[in-house]
Amino acid sequence: MVTARAHTNIALLKYWGKKDINLILPYNDSISLTLDHFYTDTSVEFDPSLKTDEILVDQQPSAGSGAKRVKRVLNLIRKLGDSTMFASVHSTNHVPSTAGLASSASAFAALASAGAKAAGLNLSERELSILARHGSGSASRSIFGGFVQWHAGHDDQSSYAQPIQRNVDWDINLITVLVDTSQKKISSTNGMQSVVETSPFYPAWVKSAQADVKPMQTAILNRNLATLGELAEQNAMRMHATTFGAVPSFTYFQPQTLAILTAVRNMRKQGVECYSTVDAGPNVKIICASSDNELIMHKLSKIVHQDQLLVCKPGPGITYL
Ligand code: 2P0
Secondary structure (H helix, E strand, O other), rough: OOEEEEEEEEEEEEEOEEEEEEOOEEEOEEEEEEEEEEEEEEEEEEEOOOOOOEEEEEEEEEOOHHHHHHHHHHHHHHHHHHOOOOEEEEEEEOHHHOOOOOOOOOOOOOHHHHHHHHHOOOOOOOHHHHHOOOOOOOHHHHOOOOOOEOOOOOOOOOEEEEEEEEEOOOEEEEEEEEEOOOOOOOHHHHHHHHHHHHHOHHHHHHHHHOOHHHHHHHHOOOOOOOOOHHHHHHHHHHHHHHHHOOOOOOOOOOOOHHHHHHHHHHHHHHOOEEEEEEEEOOEEEEEEHHHHHHHHHHHOOOOOHHHHEEEEEEEOOOEEE
16 A cells, blocks of 8 residues: 655646646646645555445545546556556545645645555656646646646647746745635636637637746746746736636636735735735635735735635645655
């Protein structure tokens, strides 16, 4: 039995739309920061006595689309290892559902890593990233710590993530502002597909997101918080603009989301270096230096409760327990 730990990540340049649904190939590159504190531990054991895969997530048997995705990854591992053995999978998420952070990235990165090792495969990090991608696109990035780029690629082998800066030796962190932690009505998978198929803004999104990649790489390597933050905020707003153009139109924003976006802009006008990003949900992540956390949280306390605020620091790549 092998147990692997993977951490969640937040995209600074978003993955938003698949050019190949079966292989999970995105239209554009994305860049993320892996976070500490929130992770998934997954144990995998291939067992000749099993008649089917046994999948437990947080002690509960997994069914539906989640189980289907797990089996898809296990089938690829079996193919690579030339094996027909079924597996038992035990996964524990240390990403509280109340944290408003996605656990699919950490879950499938941990599954790919534990599964490959349990099958006796000695895969490179790139190969693990490709394998994790087949569970969930954003999982390809959670193989690595720090700042990570997922290359969109054009086929299975060319679509993988790679570190830009594994050890983040400068002061950057995120303040997550929890607006609503209930299950969202439109999943990322469905939201991005709807936008690809119906939003006239989608081609403009792909063009601008791809154009953001080089400047974002440079901002990270130069440890330039202002440029990184401006690019991330603009990229997130453009991603959300595609949803307004979809048919039927939709948005992940809620009234409080807009209030926080405005507060961040106002703080910036007052000279505080802080920037917003928003994933496929209503919660806002504020990118800033940890030395400004206290000031920003104090200013936000006029519009949100302290228990809606959560600080996330840069985190590591895969570890085996
Ligand atoms: C991201 N998101 O880059 C973007 C930003 C949401 C908004 O990756 O369909 O759960 O499983 O490949 O990875 C969430 O999408 O989607 C996501 P699938 P996934 O982080």
